[in-house]
Amino acid sequence: MAILKIKNLSKKFGGLTAIQNLSMEVAEGELHSLIGPNGAGKTTLFNLISRIFKPDEGQILFKEKDLLRISPSKICALGIARTFQKVELFNEMTAMENVLVGCHTLIRNGFLSAALRLNWFRTEEAQIQEKAMEALRKVGMEEYKFKKAGSLPLGQRRLLELARALASCPKLLLLDEPASGLNNSETESLMKVILSLCKEQGITILIVEHNMRVVMEISDNITVLNHGVKIAEGTPEEICKNFQVIEAYLGKGSHFFGIRDANC
Helix, strand or coil: CEEEEEEEEEEEECCEEEEEEEEEEEECCCEEEEECCCCCCHHHHHHHHCCCCCCCEEEEEECCEEHHHCCHHHHHHHCEEECCCCCCCCCCCEHHHHHHHCCHHHCCCCHHHHHHCCHHHHHHHHHHHHHHHHHHHHCCCHHHCCCEHHHCCHHHHHHHHHHHHHCCCCCEEEEECCCCCCCHHHHHHHHHHHHHHHHCCCCEEEEECCCHHHHHHHCCEEEEEECCEEEEEECHHHHCCCHHHHHHHHCCCHHHHCCCCCCC
8 A cells, every 4th residue: 555646747847747637656664775876866856845835736645644734844743754965963963962853843831831840731741751762772873862963974964853853752754865875884774774774674764875885785675766767666576677777867777776685
């Protein structure tokens, strides 16, 4: 069953067509990758799903709800969270404090309850603290909860941003180039966390990634964009053998993937 359905989606910026008549589906519980060369429209699609941009045409359905009829401020509360190409953290805040920011959609009590420290506010506060700790545990960052975000290396900052996204208890997680800038060891750790979130925690993941080894090793399905147009869709094995994909994006020959056992 599809948790996300995109139907005939188009978006232009002036005379530039970023997304053209795009239709695709992401099944509930799957890890779906979105690949393509720079300028293919991948991040634009993320911005359309999260309602940063409004499409010119088409539909975006999340759990059969039309996202275009929902306020952008309510997208997170609906069950969609995302990370960005550039890590966006509060550097002077601790890891725990950064994740608590991601819990804002879970807070029900208002300012007066907080000011008066009423019993139900204290109960909710404790629950939110535990939610934040749980998010840190899921990405292996609990021991760094009191470290300032700005003092962490890039690999841990990526995991912390992921934890903050998890704090809102998403059903769909949009990851925009999470392996960008990471070394091999950091990439391996990230891959394990992402697979665990999808296969053990049941979170549907849509990921944009340029690291083809990551894409081929963790994806259930892959959609390929080129100049805003979908040119291929299928399993990793199908995509790495697709001549049109190789010609448009992947270079000469399937050795581009750098995977010995991908059966390409």
